[in-house]
Amino acid sequence: MEHQSPQEDLQAKIESLRKRYEEDGQSFATHLEGALHSRYINYWDYIHLDTLLTLQTPKTDFPDELIFITYHQITELYFKLILHEMGQLREANEVTGDFFYEKLYRMNWFLGRLIESFDIIAVGMDQNQFIKFRAALTPASGFQSVQYRLIEIASTDFINLVDKDCRNKYSDYATIEEMFEDIYWKKGAIDVATGKKSLTLRQFEEKYSRRLLRMANENKIKNLYAIYKRLPFEVQNDEKIILAMKRFDTYININWPLAHYKYAVRYLIKESNTVESTGGTNWQKYLPPRFQKRIFFPSLYSEQEINDWGKTWVETEVLQNKSPR
Ligand code: HEM
The missing domain is CATH 1.20.58 (Methane Monooxygenase Hydroxylase; Chain G, domain 1)
Incomplete structure (x- = not known):
């Protein structure tokens, strides 16, 4: 099989993405714009760390509880x-x-x-x-x-x-x-x-x-x-x-x-x-x-x-x- 250049590879990915949105009746351009503004994911949001660490609530003051x-x-x-x-x-x-x-x-x-x-x-x-x-x-x-x-x-x-x-x-x-x-x-x-x-x-x-x-x-x-x-x-x-x-x-x-x-x-x-x-x-x-x-x-x-x-x-x-x- 002929090897794709990185440029061709990128083009192919963009094309697949366009197809995926079109098949779902979604605007490809709007989704691209959304990607431009959306925040990067981080570890603490992904695993809901802050919430997780609020779930241990002892009923007494004994530390080992x-x-x-x-x-x-x-x-x-x-x-x-x-x-x-x-x-x-x-x-x-x-x-x-x-x-x-x-x-x-x-x-x-x-x-x-x-x-x-x-x-x-x-x-x-x-x-x-x-x-x-x-x-x-x-x-x-x-x-x-x-x-x-x-x-x-x-x-x-x-x-x-x-x-x-x-x-x-x-x-x-x-x-x-x-x-x-x-x-x-x-x-x-x-x-x-x-x-x-x-x-x-x-x-x-x-x-x-x-x-x-x-x-x-x-x-x-x-x-x-x-x-x-x-x-x-x-x-x-x-x-x-x-x-x-x-x-x-x-x-x-x-x-x-x-x-x-x-x-x-x-x-x-x-x-x-x-x-x-x-x-x-x-x-x-x-x-x-x-x-x-x-x-x-x-x-x-x-x-x-x-x-x-x-x-x-x-x-x-x-x-x-x-x-x-
Ligand atoms: C020092 C630690 C523990 C003690 C003294 C203890 C004590 C008991 C006792 C006496 C029972 C029988 C039901 C009752 O009369 O309350 C029981 C049942 C049970 N405990 Fe614990 N437990 C301990 C730790 C844990 C932990 C860490 C878990 C983890 C989830 C657990 C899960 C269970 C379960 C699933 C049953 C039901 C077992 C069955 O029906 O066969 N226990 N426990």
Whole structure:
């Protein structure tokens, strides 16, 4: 192919630009004039830095509360990136094995960084300060993270999110609306003595139930597990894909919950006294994965693996209380 001179190259670009505006019924000349006057983009406007830095607003004067807020926000941004990848899989007209793997790989990568970075809490937050400022945050709790719930809903068939003791109650024809009443996190936030829903749960439901139900229905045949089960047989059995699926499942349902639980234990238990959580769950029973047995892709595991779900990590990490300090 003949090489274009810079002048010809520029001419060709101007011509393409003219065509683009003409096709949209826009005046090329007016757009050129606009370009003459428009401001150059800069970093701080592009990422809305000034706005971003106004979003960390502690409720008390304890300095370490800033770490607590900021790290929650960092986590939510990572959740957003994960949901972004899941959305692309859900909306794709055709999902090839390569595309599926690429999205899963990214999601795993983001989750891996989140799990590693939980130690920011341990290094950055003094327990005495936490015990005091947390009281000012009641009844707010990470339990109310809608993105966390959306990731779960986009990951698996709804029945796998139903409290494990209630799963047998539902036939294959059960509706999402029926199963929603027994979703695992509702069970966690019910006062055992009174049988009443906690305020944390009631507020969350009031704000998000309709959205969660809509998303659950949209994800019925488009969740990650359903998409996986529609891949060609040889792709489903590709070891690389199976490993990536298991990694995703383990990261979300074991490693992240345990990294989180480790710090709940460290921060909420002081000199053998357990402090009540802000969300009011019986958290020592609720949070550990081995009690919950949330598994997104059950068909990928042996019976033994399912029986041992979450055990090893609890033993090595939480019980021996390894931490960066
Ligand atoms: C020292 C730090 C933390 C402590 C002590 C803590 C404590 C708790 C407790 C006790 C619960 C159970 C619900 C309740 O009773 O409130 C919970 C749930 C939750 N927290 Fe945290 N948390 C901490 C940090 C974080 C961070 C940084 C995030 C990041 C977003 C987070 C996200 C969540 C989520 C998503 C749940 C729901 C988990 C589930 O339903 O299985 N937490 N947290």
